[in-house]
C-alpha cells in the first residue's frame with residue numbers, strides 16, 4: 591500500500607502548531623483547509639507499507655522536512671485564519 595507520509599506528519603504536527611494560535615477558528619472546515627493548503631505546497635514523501643506492517647517514519651524525517659512542514663503550516667494557518675470560508679462567528 592502506498593502512503594504519503596506527509597499527510598501523517600501534517601496530522602501530528604498541526605495540533606502543536608495550533609496551540610500557538612489560540613485566537614483562530616479551528617472548526618473542521620478550517621483545519622481541513624489548513625491541511626490542504628500545506629499539503630499542496632509540501633513535497634510528498636511516499637513510502638510503501640506491507641501487510642499492515644507500519645514502519646515508523648517519524649525518526650527518518652529530515653530537519654529540512656520539519657522546517658518545510660513548519661513554515662508551510664504557518665503560512666496555511668495565516669491564510670485560512672484571515673480568510674475563513676464561513677462567516678467569522680459560527
Ligand SMILES: [Zn+2]
Pocket residue numbers: 615616617618619620621674676
Ligand atoms: Zn472555521
